[in-house]
Structure formats: C-alpha cells, structure tokens
Amino acid sequence: MSNLSLPKAIQSAENFRRLTNPEAKNLLEGDINKVISGTVEWFIEDTRQGSSIRARCKVEISNSLGERLYLDGRIVLDRPWQSHWILTWGNKAHHEKPATIRRLDLRDDHRNPDGQFWDRATHKHLWSVADKNRVAYTPTDIPHDPSVPPNAPDDYRAIFEAFAKEVGINFASDYRWTDPPLSTPAPMTTTLWDVP
Numbered sequence: 258m259s260n261l262s263l264p265k266a267i268q269s270a271e272n273f274r275r276l277t278n279p280e281a282k283n284l285l286e287g288d289i290n291k292v293i294s295g296t297v298e299w300f301i302e303d304t305r306q307g308s309s310i311r312a313r314c315k316v317e318i319s320n321s322l323g324e325r326l327y328l329d330g331r332i333v334l335d336r337p338w339q340s341h342w343i344l345t346w347g348n349k350a351h352h353e354k355p356a357t358i359r360r361l362d363l364r365d366d367h368r369n370p371d372g373q374f375w376d377r378a379t380h381k382h383l384w385s386v387a388d389k390n391r392v393a394y395t396p397t398d399i400p401h402d403p404s405v406p407p408n409a410p411d412d413y414r415a416i417f418e419a420f421a422k423e424v425g426i427n428f429a430s431d432y433r434w435t436d437p438p439l440s441t442p443a444p445m446t447t448t449l450w451d452v453p
Contacts, residue, residue: 274347285358291326292429294319294432297435300312311334325347325353328426332437340363344360360382365378380393380396396423400419401416
C-alpha cells in the first residue's frame with residue numbers, strides 16, 4: 258500500500274522521529290551537559306474546558322547533544338499539594354514524537370501494569386519504547402511531606418531542583434526561580450444578557 262492512499266495526518270506521523278531506549282538512557286545517564294538558564298516563569302492554564310486550572314512552567318534545557326529537552330512543572334490550583342514534574346524530549350513542530358522520559362507525580366494516583374497501585378501517593382514514572390511511561394516506582398530523593406494534604410505547603414523550588422538533579426540537569430549562573438502563582442483567578446463568566 259502506498260503512502261498516497263493514507264490520510265495526511267497518518268503520513269505526517271510516520272515521518273516523525275521517535276526516541277529510542279538507548280537515546281533515552283543516554284539523555285538521562287550519559288555524560289551530557291544539560292543546563293537550565295534564565296528565569297523559571299509560570300503561567301495559568303485552563304484545562305479540560307474549565308474543570309481544572311493549573312499553574313505551569315515549561316523550561317527549555319540546553320544540552321551538548323542539541324536535543325530538544327524541556328522540564329515542565331504543573332500544579333493544580335484547587336489541589337496545590339498535587340503537582341507533576343516532567344522531563345520531556347521532542348517537539349512536534351520539529352517532526353519529533355514527544356516522549357516523557359521521566360515524570361514525578363506528587364500525591365497522585367497510578368496503577369502499574371503489574372497491579373501495583375499508588376493512591377494519592379508520590380511516584381516517579383520511567384519511560385521505555387514498549388511501556389511509554391506506564392511503569393512507576395516510589396522515590397526516596399524528593400524533599401516533601403507525603404501526607405495528603407501535607408502538614409506544610411510544598412517547597413516547589415526544592416522539588417523542582419531535586420527532580421532536575423535526579424535527571425542530571427545543572428543550573429547556570431543566571432538561573433532564577435520564581436514562585437508559582439497559586440491564587441486561583443476568578444472564572445470568566447458571560448451570560449447572553451450581558452452581551453451588547
């Protein structure tokens with residue numbers, strides 16, 4: 258069957274570069290200089306048609322291989338004790354199929370394929386070609402109180418920096434942390450009778 262008979266979206270997806278297991282291992286464990294520089298900037302994001310509003314940052318990671326790497330932080334505003342920290346490779350705009358190579362979920366649910374379950378518990382996801390990021394484990398290197406909700410607010414900077422350190426990321430001299438905006442903005446509401 259020729260590519261001419263396939264829909265354009267499928268043809269396009271076939272041309273995307275995909276991360277391999279050896280490449281992912283090298284990005285995590287290889288002797289690669291990975292650096293975050295500049296200011297970590299947060300923005301508010303409305304997800305799932307308003308059912309969840311979160312603070313989010315997405316930081317580009319410079320590296321000696323020239324790969325597109327990003328460290329992404331997400332904090333649900335009505336559950337600030339639940340956060341997600343994600344190391345992602347790839348960018349669709351550059352014909353790459355993005356892959357979450359490592360993900361830290363604080364106080365969230367997950368079930369491994371073997372049935373192991375985290376109920377509002379902290380876990381880290383591993384990535385492979387076969388499993389994507391369906392396999393997780395319980396980390397011991399993240400500075401946080403595991404209770405739900407925690408007895409004290411999370412130190413998001415300490416969590417961000419510990420996760421970055423675990424995946425081999427360094428910080429440039431111009432690296433600056435900014436705290437996430439945790440106050441929930443008022444929802445935008447417009448009724449038909451308010452429209453002129």
